Amino acid sequence: MTDRGDKGTTDKLKGKAKEMVGKATGDRRKxxxxxxxxAKGKTKETFDDVKGRAKGVGDSLGDDSSRDR
Numbered sequence: 001m002t003d004r005g006d007k008g009t010t011d012k013l014k015g016k017a018k019e020m021v022g023k024a025t026g027d028r029r030k031x032x033x034x035x036x037x038x039a040k041g042k043t044k045e046t047f048d049d050v051k052g053r054a055k056g057v058g059d060s061l062g063d064d065s066s067r068d069r
Contacts, residue, residue, distance in 0.1 A: 008048065011041030 015037025022031025 008041040008044030011044060012038050013041075015039075015041060 015034045017034065018037060019031050019034030022028065022034055
């Protein structure tokens with residue numbers, strides 16, 4: 001996993017903590033910020049996964065073309 005994926009995990013954990021604090025204190029805004037941070041973290045992890053898969057496909061295509069020579 002790259003730095004972006006690690007950052008995604010951090011955002012998700014930070015978001016979960018904010019959400020829990022918001023629920024415990026009745027602060028709906030803090031709770032919503034937490035949910036937003038969690039969604040942002042999931043997005044970063046998904047982007048990182050797609051980027052890795054695209055690189056793998058590119059590497060595979062590059063390997064096939066070198067065999068044809």
